[in-house]
Amino acid sequence: MSTSSTSVKQGRSELGVALLLLVLGGWAVIDALRLQELAIRGPIGPKTVPLVVGGLLVLTAVLLAIDVLRGGRGEQEAGEDVDLGHGSDFKTLGLLVAAFVANALLIERLGWPVSGAVLFFGTTYALGSRHFIRNAIISIVLSVSTWYLFYLGLDIKLPAGILKGIL
Template identity: 50%
Template sequence: MRGRSELGVSVLLLLVGVLVLSDTLTMETAANQRGPVGPRTVPVVVGVSLLVVAVVLALDVLRGGRGEGDSGEDAGSEPADWRTVALLAGIFLASAALIDPLGFPITGALLFWGSAYALGSRNLTRDPLIAAVLSMATYAAFNTLLGVPLPGGPLMGVL
């Protein structure tokens, strides 16, 4: 098994694919949400894709395929940027905690803006505007096009 560590990634992808599919196929949906595109469609596509990629990767590794390192950079020569990781983790956890009281439009905007800030963007006029547009577009797409209700929070009466 020496030199075939990619099989571990394949097993991980297989396990995640099985988990996604089992959770998706056992979730309950309301009768008014059923149709050709419902809350199960995307998770089923993702789960099946994970299984396919896991099998293809395993076959490639067993046939002698190997991943190649980056040739243009010294991979791992720079220390990890733990400040960015901590900022992103904090923003994600804050979003999870704030989605019920503030609703998705506000929390989503904070998530998008905070992520852009953590990753280095410092434009204080453009970034919040783009974050608000992305958040509202995501909210509208889920509520209107997919029929998946997201919490509206204090903006529920306005939207």
């Protein structure tokens, strides 16, 4: 019973994928229609390919919806380190995204050496590591050394932020 109800649930969310494809296709078509054709540069203007791709997206949306309604299900990607026995772990996922967002928000304010360390520390925490001292040391060493690596090795100046002048 529980398997059939999860299957129905997955079916519903798979129809969501079809809907997303439909929306993307519609976007491509609408965006293409407002483009101006310039006849001088050959018979194919900027519109054609987006229209074709948009059409392809709409077509796959329809085909996918038919496939799902007939009982077809997408195969979740397996992997050596993946256990599909349990569902998605949204708590871990949420924490990971939070660490990622923290980096994006902090990188220009506090600089990469700080935001990168926050990112690494946050992701290790999200993934279940609880060796706080060890993780903090690794995080700081990694973010500071990559800052130097990019600065000296690749000549890319990542934001130094609050550590400006110290590094």
